[in-house]
Amino acid sequence: MADQETKGFGEKLNDFIMNKIAAPLARFGEIxxxxxxxxxxxxxxxxxxxxxxxxxxxxxxxxxxxxxxxxxxxxxxxxxxxxxxxxxxxxxxxxxxxxxxxxxxxxxxxxxxxxxxxxxxxxxxxxxxxxxxxxxxxxxxxxxxxxxxxxxxxxxxxxxxxxxxxxxxxxxxxxxxxxxxxxxxxxxxxxxxxxxxxxxxxxxxxxxxxxxxxxVLTPLFAGVDNIFVFVARVFAEMLLWTVGMHGTAMVDTIFAPLRLQWVAENAAALADGVSRYELPYIWTTYTERMAIWPSAAWGLLFWMYFSKVKTVKVLAIAATPAAIFTIVEPIIFGVPIVMNPFFLIPFVLSAAVSSAVTYLSMQIGLVARVFIELPWATPPFIGGFLATGDWKAIVLVMVNFAIGVAIYYPFFKAFEKDQLQKQNLSL
Incomplete structure (x- = not known):
């Protein structure tokens, strides 16, 4: 009991994620x-x-x-x-x-x-x-x-x-x-x-x-495809990443069958003449990829290029080729984002906000819905256009990137200040 009371907020949050979220999902995925x-x-x-x-x-x-x-x-x-x-x-x-x-x-x-x-x-x-x-x-x-x-x-x-x-x-x-x-x-x-x-x-x-x-299942699963469940799923995935778990793989265990069926039904609807803006489902694999990493990874990468900490800038250059293809592990484990109190909030928040923006943009008809399944490593600014056939999907990806840049700014500056102070103390 005393140990729990002496733990800081970050440690308590880490324990909660590991014990209450990550552990049950890991056991479920091993069935x-x-x-x-x-x-x-x-x-x-x-x-x-x-x-x-x-x-x-x-x-x-x-x-x-x-x-x-x-x-x-x-x-x-x-x-x-x-x-x-x-x-x-x-x-x-x-x-x-x-x-x-x-x-x-x-x-x-x-x-x-x-x-x-x-x-x-x-x-x-x-x-x-x-x-x-x-x-x-x-x-x-x-x-x-x-x-x-x-x-x-x-x-x-x-x-x-x-x-x-x-x-x-x-x-x-x-x-x-x-x-x-x-x-x-x-x-x-x-x-x-x-x-x-x-x-x-x-x-x-x-x-x-x-x-x-x-x-039996169509009404139930149609109800799952809504902005609240979508954002909650992204929120859970990002929390898992912050403690070193592969959040995408763990959460996908639950939602992959649904997304495959939804994108297939969207494709069938399009082939039957339904408008790209009125396809039956919004939530697909590529909807997630357009929303999450342009904000949560690229937003941080942007500020890393302007960092006064040389190691951070070098890491940005090294991580960029992979990050373009949404291979984000070099950033998540290199900066690191994992177990980093400076980046836990912006990492989760930027992904959640951009996911809400992406879903709403498709729901109200500003951007066409996804009807094509693409390789997961397709760069979002290319894949968004290919998956929807709508040039506005490129704009949406850029908007998500801007959301990430804005949310990360104060947190990155605090992180950078802390790193510079540590460097000065070590001299």
């Missing part, structure tokens, strides 16, 4: 199911990025997408072909995720990856296709709408396979049989159990899990 979901979704990002790029290219040849006339008229005839690749990537997102998560979960459980991949794929198809009419099937469940069904089915399928293996409910082949043949036969009973269960649910009972999940 095998959560890890499998996270890794499976990350594996699908290249598919989403490629699909997004082809959607953007296709929109350039479509009148009314960005301007009254097509930006590149020669693309008009090719637009359907560009959109075909988009449809077979982003509009098949759930199909890819079902395979990726099944493999990811099997890897954690140290099971045969190929068997798990085929099991996840087959189970997802059986759970989403109820009938075949004149040789055709409905592929709508393969899109982002079926994302949560893919997650559930993939995890349950691999879990059933694991239980079969642990309880010896498998066909064992004699020693000397090639491993590929052995794995095929040992998977036979788990495959049969999973396939029969999914067939009974979807085809015999007629239960449509995709539509059920959409009816």
């Amino acid at each position: 095998p199911i959560v890890t499998a979901i996270k890794d499976g979704l990350v594996a699908s990002i290249p598919i989403i990025i490629i699909g997004s790029i082809f959607l953007l290219i296709g929109m350039l040849g479509l009148p009314g997408s960005f301007t009254e006339n097509a930006i590149i008229p020669t693309f008009s005839d090719l637009t359907p072909k560009f959109l075909m690749l988009y449809n077979l990537t982003m509009n098949f997102l759930a199909l890819y995720v079902a395979v990726a998560i099944a493999v990811s979960y099997a890897k954690i459980k140290k099971m045969d990856l190929l068997s798990a991949a085929l099991l996840g794929l087959g189970a997802f198809l059986l759970m989403t296709i109820g009938e075949i009419t004149e040789g055709t099937i409905t592929v709508q469940p393969f899109s982002a709408q079926g994302l949560f069904t893919a997650i559930i089915v993939a995890l349950l399928s691999v879990k059933i396979m694991e239980l079969c293996i642990k309880n010896n409910i498998v066909i064992k082949m004699p020693d000397g049989v090639p491993p590929a043949v052995g794995n095929a036969f040992s998977s036979l009973i788990p495959y049969a159990i999973v396939f029969i269960l999914t067939w009974l649910v979807r085809t015999v009972l007629g239960f449509d899990l995709v539509n059920f999940m959409a009816a």
Whole structure:
């Protein structure tokens, strides 16, 4: 008790973040199911990025997408072909995720990856296709709408396979049989159990899990996409960074599935003719990246260039190439921001304020909403324009940068004064 009373504000705050925020999030992120979901979704990002790029290219040849006339008229005839690749990537997102998560979960459980991949794929198809009419099937469940069904089915399928293996409910082949043949036969009973269960649910009972999940979760998740939750998520991420935890990775464990579904639905809405300013969701991965680091990292970097402390200026020069691509660890751990009482407040506050400004700008229609998933290291002043197709996104990034510069000023001056005093004392 006495130790707690003698602790300063910074130490008490650090203890609170570590014990009440970081520790529970770390434990949550270590749950095998959560890890499998996270890794499976990350594996699908290249598919989403490629699909997004082809959607953007296709929109350039479509009148009314960005301007009254097509930006590149020669693309008009090719637009359907560009959109075909988009449809077979982003509009098949759930199909890819079902395979990726099944493999990811099997890897954690140290099971045969190929068997798990085929099991996840087959189970997802059986759970989403109820009938075949004149040789055709409905592929709508393969899109982002079926994302949560893919997650559930993939995890349950691999879990059933694991239980079969642990309880010896498998066909064992004699020693000397090639491993590929052995794995095929040992998977036979788990495959049969999973396939029969999914067939009974979807085809015999007629239960449509995709539509059920959409009816239950869509209103709930739509409510999550609001400025208060968005800013609170950013606030929590920045607090974790200040104590040396990778805040982005820890918080993303919770929100990554939602953001992937939202950007995919925005892309689908745009392809259906919805205005870029009226897409269904504001919160996407790149909305965060436009808001957070131009303010919280670049704002500090600006003042570092004008510092009277030579080591700080040298660090600014060294950290700039990485910071342009929002690789911010050199600043966070080099200045450092971590455990630094001078920068805790501006680091968190600048990100929170710029996040609120970014969200509001899109909510009231000043800036178009994001419909493209980009590599996380894309510089925000480039990525903002590419992700929204709106030049005003570049202005928004600059505004966020200015917010960071303004908020950091008094805190940086106090930090600089402290560093200079320490240098003088050491002479």
